[in-house]
Amino acid sequence: xxxxxxxxxxxxxxxxxxxxxxxxxxxxxxxxxxxxxxxxxxxxxxxxxxxxxxxxxxxxxxxxxxxxxxxxxxxxxxxxxxxxxxxxxxxxxxxxxxxxxxxxxxxxxxxxxxxxxxxxxxxxxxxxxxxxxxxxxxxxxxxxxxxxxxxxxxxxxxxxxxxxxxxxxxxxxxxxxxxxxxxxxxxxxxxxxxxxxxxxxxxxxxxxxxxxxxxxxxxxxxxxxxxxxxxxxxxxxxxxxxxxxxxxxxxxxxxxxxxxxxxxxxxxxxxxxxxxxxxxxxxxxxxxxxxxxxxxxxxxxxxxxxxxxxxxxxxxxxxxxxxxxxxxxxxxxxxxxxxxxxxxxxxxxxxxxxxxxxxxxxxxxxxxxxxxxxxxxxxxxxxxxxxxxxxxxxxxxxxxxxxxxxxxxxxxxxxxxxxxxxxxxxxxxxxxxxxxxxxxxxxxxxxxxxxxxxxxxxxxxxxxxxxxxxxxxxxxxxxxxxxxxxxxxxxxxxxxxxxxxxxxxxxxxxxxxxxxxxxxxxxxxxxxxxxxxxxxxxxxxxxxxxxxxxxxxxxxxxxxxxxxxxxxxxxxxxxxxxxxxxxxxx
Amino acid sequence: xxxxxxxxxxxxxxxxxxxxxxxxxxxxxxxxxxxxxxxxxxxxxxxxxxxxxxxxxxxxxxxxxxxxxxxxxxxxxxxxxxxxxxxxxxxxxxxxxxxxxxxxxxxxxxxxxxxxxxxxxxxxxxxxxxxxxxxxxxxxxxxxxxxxxxxxxxxxxxxxxxxxxxxxxxxxxxxxxxxxxxxxxxxxxxxxxxxxxxxxxxxxxxxxxxxxxxxxxxxxxxxxxxxxxxxxxxxxxxxxxxxxxxxxxxxxxxxxxxxxxxxxxxxxxxxxxxxxxxxxxxxxxxxxxxxxxxxxxxxxxxxxxxxxxxxxxxxxxxxxxxxxxxxxxxxxxxxxxxxxxxxx
Numbered sequence: 022x023x024x025x026x027x028x029x030x031x032x033x034x035x036x037x038x039x040x041x042x043x044x045x046x047x048x049x050x051x052x053x054x055x056x057x058x059x060x061x062x063x064x065x066x067x068x069x070x071x072x073x074x075x076x077x078x079x080x081x082x083x084x085x086x087x088x089x090x091x092x093x094x095x096x097x098x099x100x101x102x103x104x105x106x107x108x109x110x111x112x113x114x115x116x117x118x119x120x121x122x123x124x125x126x127x128x129x130x131x132x133x134x135x136x137x138x139x140x141x142x143x144x145x146x147x148x149x150x151x152x153x154x155x156x157x158x159x160x161x162x163x164x165x166x167x168x169x170x171x172x173x174x175x176x177x178x179x180x181x182x183x184x185x186x187x188x189x190x191x192x193x194x195x196x197x198x199x200x201x202x203x204x205x206x207x208x209x210x211x212x213x214x215x216x217x218x219x220x221x222x223x224x225x226x227x228x229x230x231x232x233x234x235x236x237x238x239x240x241x242x243x244x245x246x247x248x249x250x251x252x253x254x255x256x257x258x259x260x261x262x263x264x265x266x267x268x269x270x271x272x273x274x275x276x277x278x279x280x281x282x283x284x285x286x287x288x289x290x291x292x293x294x295x296x297x298x299x300x301x302x303x304x305x306x307x308x309x310x311x312x313x314x315x316x317x318x319x320x321x322x323x324x325x326x327x328x329x330x331x332x333x334x335x336x337x338x339x340x341x342x343x344x345x346x347x348x349x350x351x352x353x354x355x356x357x358x359x360x361x362x363x364x365x366x367x368x369x370x371x372x373x374x375x376x377x378x379x380x381x382x383x384x385x386x387x388x389x390x391x392x393x394x395x396x397x398x399x400x401x402x403x404x405x406x407x408x409x410x411x412x413x414x415x416x417x418x419x420x421x422x423x424x425x426x427x428x429x430x431x432x433x434x435x436x437x438x439x440x441x442x443x444x445x446x447x448x449x450x451x452x453x454x455x456x457x458x459x460x461x462x463x464x465x466x467x468x469x470x471x472x473x474x475x476x477x478x479x480x481x482x483x484x485x486x487x488x489x490x491x492x493x494x495x496x497x498x499x500x501x502x503x504x505x506x507x508x509x510x511x512x513x514x515x516x517x518x519x520x521x522x523x524x525x526x527x528x529x530x531x532x533x534x535x536x537x538x539x540x541x542x543x544x545x546x547x548x549x550x551x552x553x554x555x556x557x558x559x560x561x562x563x564x565x566x567x568x569x570x571x572x573x574x575x576x577x578x579x580x581x582x583x584x585x586x587x588x589x590x591x592x593x594x595x596x597x598x599x600x601x602x603x604x605x606x607x
Numbered sequence: 608x609x610x611x612x613x614x615x616x617x618x619x620x621x622x623x624x625x626x627x628x629x630x631x632x633x634x635x636x637x638x639x640x641x642x643x644x645x646x647x648x649x650x651x652x653x654x655x656x657x658x659x660x661x662x663x664x665x666x667x668x669x670x671x672x673x674x675x676x677x678x679x680x681x682x683x684x685x686x687x688x689x690x691x692x693x694x695x696x697x698x699x700x701x702x703x704x705x706x707x708x709x710x711x712x713x714x715x716x717x718x719x720x721x722x723x724x725x726x727x728x729x730x731x732x733x734x735x736x737x738x739x740x741x742x743x744x745x746x747x748x749x750x751x752x753x754x755x756x757x758x759x760x761x762x763x764x765x766x767x768x769x770x771x772x773x774x775x776x777x778x779x780x781x782x783x784x785x786x787x788x789x790x791x792x793x794x795x796x797x798x799x800x801x802x803x804x805x806x807x808x809x810x811x812x813x814x815x816x817x818x819x820x821x822x823x824x825x826x827x828x829x830x831x832x833x834x835x836x837x838x839x840x841x842x843x844x845x846x847x848x849x850x851x852x853x854x855x856x857x858x859x860x861x862x863x864x865x866x867x868x869x870x871x872x873x874x875x876x877x878x879x880x881x882x883x884x885x886x887x888x889x890x891x892x893x894x895x896x897x898x899x900x901x902x903x904x905x906x907x908x909x910x911x912x913x914x915x916x917x918x919x920x921x922x923x924x925x926x927x928x929x930x931x932x933x934x935x936x937x938x939x940x941x942x943x944x945x946x947x948x949x950x951x
Contacts, residue, residue, distance in 0.1 A: 104946065165833070165835075166833055169833060169835040170835075171781070171834065171835050171836070172833045172834035172835040173835075193819070271790075271822055272822075274951070275787060275820050275821065275822060275951050276819050276820055276821060278820070278949065278950040278951050279950070279951065280951055284951075287789065287790075288789055290684055290685075290688065291684055291789060291942070293714070294684070294687065294688050294691065296688075374852055374853050375832075375849075375852045375853030375854040375855075376832060376854070377758070377760070377831075377832035377833070377834070377849075377854035377855050377856070378853060378854065378855065384853070397658060398657075398658050398661045399657065399658075399661070457688070457692075460689070460692050461692055461695075461696075464692060464693070464696060464698070469698070471693075471698070471700060472679070472700075550681075550685065551681075551685055551688070551689075554679060558657070563657075566656065566657050566680070568823075568829075569656070569682070569823050569825055570656040570825060570845065571823075571825030571826070571827075571828035571829055571842075571845040571846075571849060572656075572845075572848075572849070573828075573829050573832060573849075574852070
C-alpha cells in the first residue's frame with residue numbers, strides 16, 4: 022500500500038449512516054474495554070476542534086447581531102440581493118470548471134507515470150511536487166505577469182511574433198481564474214489517481230488486449246474506470262479547494278469584474294463587521310459538501326471496483342513507442358504552466374533592483390535575498406514558524422484522523438458516519454470564518470490562546486483534517502481486520518494490535534498523508550492572517566503583507582525562499598523516513 | 608541596511624548618558640516611571656507595513672529603556688475584528704489601537720470604549736493634522752497622500768494627467784489602474800472625495816475608460832511597474848519608495864487637490880497599562896517617530912523633521928481632507944455605488 026486513495030468502500034463511511042445494525046449497540050457494549058476511554062477522548066477532541074467552532078457558526082447565523090435573539094434576518098440579508106446569489110453561482114461554476122481542467126491535467130500525468138514507459142518519470146514527479154508546494158497566491162501573482170492582457174510576457178511574445186494588435190490571453194477572466202486555480206490544485210487529483218493506478222494489475226488490461234482492444238481503448242474503457250473512485254475523490258477535494266480559496270480570486274476576479282463566495286464573504290467583514298451574515302452566507306458551502314459526498318456515494322454505490330484489493334497481480338508497463346515522447350511533452354507542458362513559467366517571471370523580479378526595468382546586467386542584484394535573510398525582522402523567523410507549525414499540524418491531523426478512521430471503519434461506536442462527516446466538514450469552511458470561530462471559542466480565558474502558536478496549529482489541524490482523514494480512512498480500509506483479530510485471539514489488546522499490526526502496515530500511507538497535510542499547511546493563508554500574533558507570523562502571512570506593501574522585488578525573492586525551503590524540508594523528510602509519495606521511482 | 612543603521616544611530620544618541628533623561632518633560636517622566644511598573648504594552652496597528660511598525664516599536668523601546676511594546680500588525684478590518692472579539696470576551700489585550708478606518712473610532716467612542724487623553728505633543732504636529740476629535744479621544748498619528756501616479760516608460764511628464772478629471776480622457780482607455788474601496792480605506796476615502804468634487808458621474812465616466820480594479824491601493828504600483836496599466840490613482844509613499852529603487856514611476860500632485868488620508872490612534876478604555884499607553888501616544892506624535900516614518904518615505908507628523916528631496920512638504924501641497932463624518936457616512940455609500948458602477 023502506498024498513498025491510498027479513497028475507494029468505493031470508503032465512501033460509505035464518509036456519509037452519515039442512517040441505518041444502524043439491530044445488534045450494533047449490544048455488540049459495542051460487549052466489546053467494551055479500557056481502550057474505549059481513549060476513543061472517547063478522541064471524540065472529545067473532535068468536538069473541541071470541529072464541532073464547537075462549527076456549531077458556533079451555525080448558531081451565529083440565526084442570531085441577532087446586537088441582542089443575540091433568534092432571527093432569520095441574517096439569511097434575508099445574505100441572500101437578499103441578486104449580486105450575492107450570483108456570487109454563489111459563480112463559485113459553483115468555478116469549482117466545476119477547475120475540477121474539469123485539473124482532471125485533464127492530472128489524470129494523463131498519473132497514467133503516464135504509473136502505467137507507461139514514459140521517460141524521466143522522476144523529474145515529472147518533481148515538477149508535480151513543485152506545483153503542489155507553490156502557494157496559489159504566489160502562482161496567481163506570477164500568472165498576472167505571464168498573461169496580463171497588456172503586459173503579459175506570453176502576450177508580448179505573441180504580439181511580437183504575429184504582429185497582432187492585442188494579446189492572446191487575458192488572465193483577468195473567469196477562464197483565467199479557473200485555469201490558475203487548476204494549475205495549483207491538480208496535484209491532489211494526481212496523488213489520488215496515481216496511487217490507485219499503482220494498484221491495478223495488468224490482468225484486465227491483458228484481457229482487453231486479447232479481445233482486440235488497443236492501448237487507448239483499454240485505457241479509457243478498462244484502466245481509468247477501475248480507478249474512477251480515486252479520481253472522483255481527488256475531484257471533490259479540488260472542487261472544495263476551488264470554492265474556498267480566497268487569495269487567487271481576490272487577485273484575478275476583481276479585475277475581471279465578478280465576485281465569488283469568498284470575495285463576497287470579505288464584504289461582510291467590512292466595518293461594521295457582520296459575522297452573523299457571513300455565517301449565514303457560508304451555510305450553502307456546508308450543504309454543498311454534504312451533497313457532494315452524497316453524490317459520490319450514489320455514483321459509486323452499485324458498481325464494484327474489485328481490482329482495488331491491493332492483492333497480487335502482475336504489473337507491466339505499457340509500451341507507448343513514439344507516443345512516449347508525446348506524453349512526456351504533455352507532462353512538460355503542464356510543468357511549464359505550473360512551475361517553469363511562473364518561476365522564471367518570479368526569478369526575474371527576485372533578482373532585480375527594480376523589476377519594472379526588465380532584464381539587464383545593471384539591474385541584477387542579490388540584495389533582496391540579503392535583505393530578507395539578514396536584515397528583515399521576521400522573514401527567517403516566519404520560515405521556521407511555518408515549518409514547525411506545519412509539522413505539528415501534520416502530526417496532530419494524521420494522528421487524530423487515523424484514530425477516527427479506525428473507530429469508524431471497525432465500527433467501534435455507533436454513528437461513526439457522523440464522526441467521519443465531522444472530519445470532512447472543515448474543508449469547506451472558508452479559512453477566515455474558521456479562524457473567527459476559533460478565535461471566538463478559544464482566545465478568551467480560560468484557554469486564552471490568543472496570539473499563540475497553539476491556536477494556529479489547532480486551527481491548521483482542523484482545516485486540514487479532511488485531507489488527513491480521506492487518506493487515513495483509505496489506508497485503514499486496506500487492512501483486513503482478520504489480522505488484528507488474530508492478535509486479539511492470542512490475548513493482545515486492541516492497542517497492541519494497532520501498535521504492532523496496523524501502524525507498521527500503514528507506515529507508507531501515513532508518510533504520504535503527512536506530506537499531504539504538511540504542504541498545504543505551509544501555504545495556508547486565510548486562517549493564518551487572522552490568528553497570527555506578532556511573534557508567530559508564518560511565511561504565507563508575510564507573503565501577503567509584502568504584496569500589500571507593493572514591494573514586488575522582495576515579494577518575489579521571499580516566494581523563491583519559500584519554495585526552496587519547502588523543497589529542502591520535504592526532501593529531508595523523504596530521506597529521513599526513507600519513502601516518499603511523489604518522487605518514488607517504480 | 609540604511610534603516611537599520613539609522614535605528615541604531617538613533618538608539619545610540621538616545622542612549623547617550625544624560626541625553627534621554629534631559630529630553631523627557633515632567634509629564635513624560637511621570638508616565639515613564641509609571642509605565643515601568645506596568646509591563647509590556649500591546650499595540651494593534653494597521654498604519655504601516657509590518658517591518659516599519661517593528662522599527663517604530665524598537666524606536667520606542669530605545670527611547671524609553673526598560674519598556675517593551677508588543678506590535679500586532681493586521682489590516683484595519685482584521686485588527687478591528689480582533690479587538691471586538693477581545694471586548695466581547697472581556698479580555699483587555701490591546702492598549703493602543705491604530706486603525707486606518709476612522710469609522711472604528713467613532714463607533715468605539717460612542718460606546719465609551721476609548722480613554723480620553725490629549726498628548727502634550729498633540730499641539731506640536733502639523734496644524735493640518737491637529738484636533739481631529741474635538742473631545743480628544745483619538746488623534747491623527749499617521750497620514751498618507753493619494754495622487755496621480757504613472758509609468759514613466761510609457762507616459763512622458765508632459766503627457767501625464769495633471770488633474771483627476773484628466774483620467775476621464777479617452778486616451779487613457781484601458782490604461783487606468785485603481786484599488787477597491789472594499790479592500791482599501793485609501794480608495795474608499797478617495798472615492799468620497801471625487802464624489803464631493805465631481806459627483807458620482809465622475810466614476811460613470813471613468814468606467815467608460817475601463818479601469819482595472821485591484822484591491823489594495825498598492826496594487827496600482829505593481830500594475831504600473833508591470834506595464835499592465837500606465838496611469839493610476841495611487842499612494843505617494845509606496846510609489847515613491849518603488850521609484851527610489853529605480854522603477855519607472857513618478858507622481859503628480861493633482862491641481863484639483865491631493866487627498867490627504869489620515870489614520871488615528873487611541874487608547875482603549877480598558878487598558879491595564881494607562882501610563883505606558885499614554886507614553887506611547889506621546890511617542891507617536893514625537894520627533895523620533897516622524898524621523899523613522901520619513902526614512903520610509905511616509906508623511907511625518909512633525910514639521911521639525913527634514914524631508915528627503917523626493918517628498919514635498921505637506922504645507923506646499925494643495926491637499927483636501929474629507930471630515931470624519933463625511934468619511935464615516937460616505938465610504939459605505941460609495942462602496943455600494945462602486946459595486947453598481949463597476950460590478951465588483
